[in-house]
Amino acid sequence: MELKIEAAAKGIKYKKNKEDRINIFITVLVILGAMLVLFPIFWMIRTSFMTNLEINTYPPALFPKKWLFSNYPEAMKTFKFLLYLKNTLSIVIPAIVGVIVTSCFAAYAFARLDFKFKSFWFSLVIGSMLMPGAITIIPIFIMWSKLGFTNSYVPLIVPAFLGGGAFNIFLIRQFMMTIPKELDEAATIDGAGHLQIIFGILLPLLKPVLISVGLFTFILYWNDLLGPVIYVNDQDKQTISQGLATFKGGFGTNWKSLMAASCLASVPAVILYLFGQKYFIEGIVLTGLKS
Amino acid sequence: MRITKSHKDNIVAYLCLSPAILGLLFLTIIPIIGVIGISFTNWSGLAEPTFVRFDNYVNIFTEDFFFYKSALVTVYFAFGAVITSIIYAFFISIMLNQRIPARGIIRSIYFIPYIIPVVATNVVWSWLYDCNFGAFNFVINSLGFDKSLFLQGEKTVVPSLILIAVWSTGNLIVIFLAGIQNVPRAYLEAVEIDGGNTWHKFRHVTVPMMTPIIFFNFLMSMINNLQVFVPAQALTKGGPNDSSLFLVYLIYREGFMKNNFGYACAISLVFFVFIAALTGFIFKTSDKWLFYEGK
Numbered sequence: 300m301e302l303k304i305e306a307a308a309k310g311i312k313y314k315k316n317k318e319d320r321i322n323i324f325i326t327v328l329v330i331l332g333a334m335l336v337l338f339p340i341f342w343m344i345r346t347s348f349m350t351n352l353e354i355n356t357y358p359p360a361l362f363p364k365k366w367l368f369s370n371y372p373e374a375m376k377t378f379k380f381l382l383y384l385k386n387t388l389s390i391v392i393p394a395i396v397g398v399i400v401t402s403c404f405a406a407y408a409f410a411r412l413d414f415k416f417k418s419f420w421f422s423l424v425i426g427s428m429l430m431p432g433a434i435t436i437i438p439i440f441i442m443w444s445k446l447g448f449t450n451s452y453v454p455l456i457v458p459a460f461l462g463g464g465a466f467n468i469f470l471i472r473q474f475m476m477t478i479p480k481e482l483d484e485a486a487t488i489d490g491a492g493h494l495q496i497i498f499g500i501l502l503p504l505l506k507p508v509l510i511s512v513g514l515f516t517f518i519l520y521w522n523d524l525l526g527p528v529i530y531v532n533d534q535d536k537q538t539i540s541q542g543l544a545t546f547k548g549g550f551g552t553n554w555k556s557l558m559a560a561s562c563l564a565s566v567p568a569v570i571l572y573l574f575g576q577k578y579f580i581e582g583i584v585l586t587g588l589k590s
Numbered sequence: 591m592r593i594t595k596s597h598k599d600n601i602v603a604y605l606c607l608s609p610a611i612l613g614l615l616f617l618t619i620i621p622i623i624g625v626i627g628i629s630f631t632n633w634s635g636l637a638e639p640t641f642v643r644f645d646n647y648v649n650i651f652t653e654d655f656f657f658y659k660s661a662l663v664t665v666y667f668a669f670g671a672v673i674t675s676i677i678y679a680f681f682i683s684i685m686l687n688q689r690i691p692a693r694g695i696i697r698s699i700y701f702i703p704y705i706i707p708v709v710a711t712n713v714v715w716s717w718l719y720d721c722n723f724g725a726f727n728f729v730i731n732s733l734g735f736d737k738s739l740f741l742q743g744e745k746t747v748v749p750s751l752i753l754i755a756v757w758s759t760g761n762l763i764v765i766f767l768a769g770i771q772n773v774p775r776a777y778l779e780a781v782e783i784d785g786g787n788t789w790h791k792f793r794h795v796t797v798p799m800m801t802p803i804i805f806f807n808f809l810m811s812m813i814n815n816l817q818v819f820v821p822a823q824a825l826t827k828g829g830p831n832d833s834s835l836f837l838v839y840l841i842y843r844e845g846f847m848k849n850n851f852g853y854a855c856a857i858s859l860v861f862f863v864f865i866a867a868l869t870g871f872i873f874k875t876s877d878k879w880l881f882y883e884g885k
Contacts, residue, residue, distance in 0.1 A: 321788055326690045332682065333699040339757065340702065342725055343714040355723050358732075404606040413596065414603035424610055428810070429869055430618055433817040433838040434862045437845050437855050438624025439617065441635070461613030466810075468610065493602050515761075522708040524820050525838070529846060540709040544824040547713050554717050561710040572705045576698060 343565075347371070347558035354554050367555075371563070374556040377549070380563045382535065383542040390452050390538065391520045394459035398516045399509055402463030406471035407497050411483065428465040433525065440529055454530045455523070459516070467512045474508040475501060510578040514571070521568055539564045625862070629855040639852065646856035656832060656840060657857065661864075664837045667748050668815040671755040676808055679762035684796065686763070687770045697767070704760025708820045715754045716741060716825050741826060744833045751821045751834060762807050769803035770796065798881040805876055809869065816865060837861050 346354060347370055349363040375381075408414065409421055443454040462468070483496050491499065502509070527541040537545065543564050550556060604611075629646055633639035650657050686697050703711065718725050719740035727737045740750045777795045786794070819838045822828050828835035828843070837857065845854030 318788070322688055322690065325685050325688050329682075329685050329690060329696055333696055336700055336703060336757070338725075339711075339714050339718055340706070342718060343710075346717065357723065357728070359723065359725060359728055401609040405610045408603040408606035412599050412603040412606070414600045417603070420607060420611070423614065427614060427618055429813060431813055431817050431862065431865050433819065433841065434858045434865075435618070435621035435625055436841065437851055437858065438621040438628060440846075441624070441628075441851070442616075442621070444635075458613065458617055460609060461617060462610035493606075518705065522820075524709060524823055525842070528823065528842075540707055540820075543707070543709045543713060544820075547709075547716075547824055552720070554720075554723075557713055558717065561713050564710045565706045568705045568707060569702070572701070576701075 343558050343561055346554055347562050349555055351553075351555055370555045370559045374559040374563070378542060378546045378556070378560040378563070379535075380539075380542075380560070383537055383539045384567065386452075386536055387521065387538040387540075390455050391517055393456045394520050395513050395516050397456065397459035398463035398467055399512060400463075401460055402467040402471055402512065403497060403502065403505070403509075405462065405468045406475055407493070407501070409468070409472045410475035411480070411496075424462070424465050424468060426465075428469075436525070436529060443530070449530060450532045450536070451530070452536075455520075455526050464516075467515070470508055470512060471505065474505055478504050507578040510575050514575050517571060518568065622862075625855045625858050628851055629859050631852045633851040634849045635851050636849070642852065646853050647860070649853065650856055650860060656835060657860075659832045660835045660837050660840045661861075663748055663833060663835060664816060664818070667751060667755075667818055667834075667836065668812060670748065670752040671815045671818075672808060672811050674752060675756040675759040675762060675811065676804065678756050679759055679766055679807070680800075680804065683763045683766035683770060684792070686767060700763055701760040703758040704764075706758070708758065709824050711758050712754060712821050712824050715750075715757075719750055742830055744831050747826060747830065747833045751818075751826075754821065755815065755818075759811075762811060765807055766800070766803060769800055773799045801879060801881045805872075805880055809872055812868070812872070813865065816861075 345362060348366040348368065349370075350367060353360065353363060405424065409417070409424075439454070440449075443449060448454055478501065482500055486496050486500055522540060523538070524540045524544060527538045528544075531537060531541065534545075543560055546560055547557060628639070630641060630643060631639035632642045632645070682700055686693065686700065690696065706714075719727075721727060721737065721739060721742060724740070726740070731737055738746055740746050773796055777799070778791050781791045781795055817838050818836045819842070822834050822836045822839035823842070826834040828839055841854050841857050841861070844850045844857065
């Protein structure tokens, strides 16, 4: 009997050891991978502080001899970071509001209400996720130019208020389904209307998924290049992505300035991510992506 | 009483859905009809459009060398980027789900490329790829190989751009990680009780349970990557020798730089039909390898 227990304990111990070894192996692999992943970012930062002479020496140095902060003001003479930041935010902020409000409304209808043709609309909305948006740029451009909105941000912002994206609606709906319906019912008995239920009860509970949706939307708009190059012509109205692409077009291989500009373009997004990351995965995990 | 309540529910529901329905109507359905209509004209956006029947389509398939090359490099890029990044993201997220030290920080590191704006990513990589002073050619050279042309080589430009796309695919990792959390612990323990090891758990529980998410990621990133635009606009301008002339860039060039609205719409429609057919095909084959719980 005792022998058996000992043998079993040994077996468990052996298995434990083996699992530990696998874990160590994975840890080493993952850390090496992380270093490779970080390398381009490190190279961007390191180059942004170098002189052109240093950049073009062979073999390349890992770190600049002297950290040249003056590259940044120099780059900002042509890459008008603060102006671009203001422009981009004046698109991104309304867009996030639009996406969150309209996709919450749609998700509420799908998660909480019974209505005619519900499954038809649901499959149509979810199906539109598969729609490649770049196909229709020309008729949509013609529509906006007939309405007189070219060279403005209207064509970039308004779509956010028209549905807010099928994926976001789906995420929020899934998350809403996990919230007990009794909460709404109790509120209804207390005399709350639909708006009060959405904004007073559901919205606070949806915080993790709304942060994810907000972050996805931010990245989507921050990255967008096709929209701005079609609709924004004025130099002074350009967005960050557009400004950087223009800068790259004009200054081809002035790498120190290009890297300084790239660093600047990345900073706001990284800061926002660091604030939101706690909720980032949670927001998606809890929705249960199944079905 | 019941009827009025459900009647009221109907009104509220359609009010809630009205933005989404307007969006479907004005940003999807009407524009698609527009694409079809414009594609049969020679409209330049200025003069009145003339009906030219199938001329644009005949041009695409018989005279335009750009279109074939463009379709080819787009499909090459999309398949390369999707397959590579799905494999990469899947294995990374499996590993990031193990009990490793400082897991939160390491996870964040793998997401950071996704946070860096795509244009900045492309600019940074074009510096790494620089033929003379780029870091990659330094490494290649030190290892004793010949320098690569990367973005300036006809054969190397698409693989180079695929590598950039794979590097920045943090969103796939996030969705995979979320999916792994939903793999029921009980199933994994059942394998353990039956004497299965880590490989068995991976092969017979994790992978089958993840197939719906692999399918979702595959489909969505296929549709996204087929619409690749940023690298062509910001780095290569479609070159060298049209080797990165992706379809959306071609549509943009024809439509907005040459003002051939009619022709650009015809290309758009052909592209749309191709994507729809591919999507249908992917859905059809999915029965064979998709695993749904309770099936």
